[in-house]
Amino acid sequence: MLAIITMPFPPLGAIFATAAAVTAGIALISHLLAKAGGADVSWFSMGLEALGAIPGMASRQSSGTSPESATTSRVPYAARLYPSPSSEAVGFITVALYRLVRVDVAGCLGCDLLAGRHELPGGILHETAAWVVNHVVGPLNLGTLIVGPREHVVAIAELDDTAAAELGPLLRDTARVVETLCRPEQTYVCMWSHGRDARKHLHIAVQPVTAEVRARYGGLRSEQLQARMLADGDEPDIAEVEQFCEQARELFREIARSSAEDRS
Template identity: 90%
Template sequence: MTGCLGCDLLAGRRELPGGVLHETTAWVVNHVVGPMNLGTLIVGPREHVVAVAELDDTAAAELGPLLRDTARVVETLCRPEQTYVCMWSHGRDARKHLHIAVQPVTAEVRARYGGLRSEQLQARMLADGHEPDVADVEQFCDQARELFREIADSS
């Protein structure tokens, strides 16, 4: 769907720093685009899906293992205090392309945002608008892509 960020990124109509890190039949993993911390990965459906209730059987079956593997990649590379897994698809006026953020929250990240946690931390990040450096994202994504390959090869 033209004009949808998720669809535009996957179709190459918008730049996707770091590119696609991993993909399954129904899902694609990439680094977040926007004001979240380095290492925050997005698990999004290939198709324009706006609700979990709309997932087909293939997408539903792939989701759990893919979230686990994505969290393993984030945990390995970032060594966070906690890894958040949050589904977002609520747009300003309507539902938007479903995407699930897998976000590493380190002590450094919490300190940068006054010790905030959970939704307050994410809200502050979005309001502050600070985006990770593109070169750092590219480097992180190279490492993440390799870890996804290792996980796939060991399955």
């Protein structure tokens, strides 16, 4: 709507139009791919996304900017077209829209957790434009956090620029949270996401391994420890998970506040 209203007022109209086109175009492509893979995506919603890209297409034609100059990033494109203070605002708007148009695949645990179709003890602990952090659901030890993408992404190679740029700092911050709360001998950071017949929704485990945890599993370490945990099937107590998550959530808030102060 903003793209249409501001079309007579360049470059403001071009900025909003570009943000609308990028967001709608990415959503349309993602939903077409998801529907081809069997996801429950309506043709009506994809039609609306196609219409949403029209103002942006017109704006790019009038500004003389070729589509080839766009990258896979959802946020920086408008800022590169018109570098100005308003570009940052457009970036935030685009991120917010990006968070609303995620591909949702029913039956995928990662998607089901985010959509509320599967119980998630402790809830979402922290989130960025492209990622969410929650406690593990399954037979890994208390304090193991999962960093997963909002979108149904099944390979690191498929991450867009926004998700890739956020991943490193987010893994660092998540590791700092579990290190502070658990004081482990080592914090494992690993990803399998490998189903029996296909790749699965990415889920990167940030796992604090203490001396107590190793002793409980006969002194095993690394992949042997994880394999034993998965084979035994012992899941942490839900009440303890909820308590841990409250502490972790507050630590994430403190980290976010500290980062904001450093930037200012």
